[in-house]
Amino acid sequence: MTDQARRIVLVIVGSAIALYIFDSIQMDPVMGWVVIALAIARVFLADRRIAPLLSVAILAWAIVLPLFHDAGQGFIDDANIYLAMVVMALGLNIVVGFAGLLDLGYVAFFAVGAFSMGWFGSSFFANINDGNGLHIFVAERLGEQPGIHANFLLVVVAAIILTALAGAIIGLPTLRLRGDYIAIVTLAFGEIIGRVAINGDGVGLGNGETLTGGRQGITPVDKIQLPGGEPFQALNLRPWYWTALGMVLIVLFVNFRLRDSRLGRAWIALREDEVAAASMGVPLVKTKLLAYATGAAFGGIAGAFLASYNNTVNADQFAFYFSIVVLASVILGGLGSVWGCVVGGITLAFINFTFIPDIARDWPQDLGLDFDMSEVFFAIFGFLLVIMMVLRPEGLIPERRRKLELTEGIGAGDTALGGGETIEEVRA
């Protein structure tokens, strides 16, 4: 397939999905069409001036979007989870995409972030301070409850610190390893943390407290409360949405700045050739551990948000499957590509949380078949992974530099990935 043909397919598929979404949830039409028109223009007219316009349009559209929807359910409810998944994908992108360290245990950081919220923002530690609780910058009406209740910003700071530490600890044993071995060690850590979450109700911390809530989970969890404001409501989801959007924007900003920083270039050098990077003076240990810690911190932020949003820290959430969903969104978007992560994160979250459980659920019955879509959930997901890798291993929006790496060894005459030949010859 030529480059142009690929673009056309991409646009057709993209518009079909967009139209489907528009149709099913009656989105605000004007802004949406502006965004789609600009996106098509961006794909076909290789004009650099369109890109900033497109970004502004998407941002404006994203901000006003919740005003056109029911505040208590439906689209906004889904969108909040999508945004949290985008934050996770952006975090994992630092580890896998930038630094090239394959991480199959990202769920560990989701768990640590969620437990930070559970520990510091609920009545879970009921006996602390003789049952009177600790309250740090929270609304008056929480004042009666036992347990630790901290302001959401403080919880996020705690989550960042804890997950970054966890990331560095998980990174330590992998320092001497490469490739698949790193994948297995991170997978093992993910499973260990999942086990600890499930069995943690048997681990006493003294004073009658346990480490986790076990399978029963920790519930209820405090609603998000930002400094100077009231806690969010369960029935008005718009503030949650704007908080999540703000999170995504901050993380995006950090991602771009990091990518272009000295550290980001060190990560990319590491990904391309570890030995060469080391001999050029890149400190391997520090660079790798920082990649793990930064990527983990993003997962922690999203984890804390999701714990508060879902109102529970449920140990059964922290399964291998979740790591694969996040990894798949990074790969679908294009490893190392920041915008790709946004697209991939939203797409996979849509497939995972809306499309299969809600939209496609009744299709088999409509066709007269006797099974439920949720029963073949894993098969569909697995099938998508296989198809995705076989058809487009470089992802939807491949990072330019990464694309060059991928075309190496396939042959300079291969035009399938487009535009790579000349530069590759220079590199060779």
Added chain:
Amino acid sequence: MEAASVPAPRRSAAEGAREIVSKYGLIAVLMLLPVVYGIQDLSEDGDLTRLGNNLLDGLSNGSIWALVAIGYTLVYGIIELINFAHGDVFMIGSFVAVGVWGAVGVTRGSGTLALVGGLFVTLLVAMVAASSLNVMIERVAYRPLRNAPKLAPLITAVGFSFILQNVGLLWLGGSPEGVPDLIRSQKEIANVGGVSVSRGDVLSIGAMIPLVLLLTTFISRSRMGKAMRATAQDPEAARLMGINVDTTISFTFLLGGLMAGAAGLIYALYQTTVWYFQGFTAGLVAFTAAVMGGIGNLKGAVLGGLIIGCIQQISDNRIGAEWTPAVVFGYLVLIMVFRPQGLVGEETREAG
């Protein structure tokens, strides 16, 4: 002058220490559980019966992991790919075995001859089913990606693992399914100094040893085995020598599938429950075993499988079954720290 001469011996001491750690560190870690609980047994009960029972159960459990681990180690040795779907191929092997012995009509009431004959047929069918499944997966999910970045086949492997799990879920439902205890696997047939040897132990160890011997003989003697070893060493050179590399790789998957199918039957007979998620756990455990032995090394995989089986059994019995996965994965991490090349393996690029 003093200052200049001091660092030299210190560095050599540090190097020596590192050498000792990498040589004996893993062995010391592995001996930790048996030794601690052995001492505890001696001081509490005055003998080692309990530990002995744990170890025997561990060996028979470990025989199953050894057979599965062989599949990982063969495939990794030849194309450096973690065949994530392998554990689920093993699970499908179990399911096929349960289906076939039901179809053949073997029940607990069958006579000895009918039982042995029926199980032999079941063994053959399970092995063939698992191996053809494994070859099919290679053809569909790995061969098109032979030249793609290493991440790609790993992801398709995970994808196939999900697909197979879903097949298992639709096949026998979402909860562990009890199957007829055909061989009365818990029945004691001998008692050696307090350690009870059950039929299940004999079956699983007794089936594993001839299978492994057959496999090693095949790989070291046959023409195809030679081709496999050549491809593992250097695919390009093997191709130049006239070896059909694609066929050889398919054949490797076939051998791995055969072992997984056999392990599936033994698991069903020994554990008397099957469920769709058994493959995921088994896959990770068996992969740990393969890494522990030194990936790419057949003897290492068997050794690793047996050791992991013992660790699991001790942990099940002493620490609590709910912590066993964490203990096994903890060991995996420790192996990676102390000796990434494994017990009997050589250093590879990945584990350098």
